[in-house]
Amino acid sequence: xxxxxxxxxxxxxxxxxxxxxxxxxxxxxxxxxxxxxxxxxxxxxxxxxxxxxxxxxxxxxxxxxxxxxxxxxxxxxxxxxxxxxxxxxxxxxxxxxxxxxxxxxxxxxxxxxxxxxxxxxxxxxxxxxxxxxxxxxx
Numbered sequence: 001x002x003x004x005x006x007x008x009x010x011x012x013x014x015x016x017x018x019x020x021x022x023x024x025x026x027x028x029x030x031x032x033x034x035x036x037x038x039x040x041x042x043x044x045x046x047x048x049x050x051x052x053x054x055x056x057x058x059x060x061x062x063x064x065x066x067x068x069x070x071x072x073x074x075x076x077x078x079x080x081x082x083x084x085x086x087x088x089x090x091x092x093x094x095x096x097x098x099x100x101x102x103x104x105x106x107x108x109x110x111x112x113x114x115x116x117x118x119x120x121x122x123x124x125x126x127x128x129x130x131x132x133x134x135x136x137x138x
Contacts, residue, residue, distance in 0.1 A: 054107030
């Protein structure tokens with residue numbers, strides 16, 4: 001009876017949840033954080049800050065006021081390279097800021113390599129959707 005319990009335990013241990021990682025990707029500034037949620041927050045805050053700094057280098061102008069959120073989809077591979085996938089934005093943003101997609105892609109391309117996400121002690125690729133608020137006044 002004891003043997004079957006151990007076997008059952010082994011089977012349960014081999015089930016892997018592929019929708020979550022053990023450790024989020026990490027910038028060097030976040031690497032010393034041990035708490036999983038705080039480390040994930042640090043990653044998100046740092047990537048938003050770095051993309052925001054890149055966006056500040058470009059002058060975006062619009063005929064109309066804009067206060068909208070766009071979504072940038074990224075893939076972080078097992079080596080920690082960040083790859084731009086796509087931008088999801090409204091037709092209004094696409095019309096008023098036709099260069100925004102290419103500026104966001106350039107901003108992502110300028111990000112440094114980071115530490116990849118970890119699952120069961122192995123680096124894994126992860127996909128992220130980052131909301132970025134665009135606020136411009138006439």
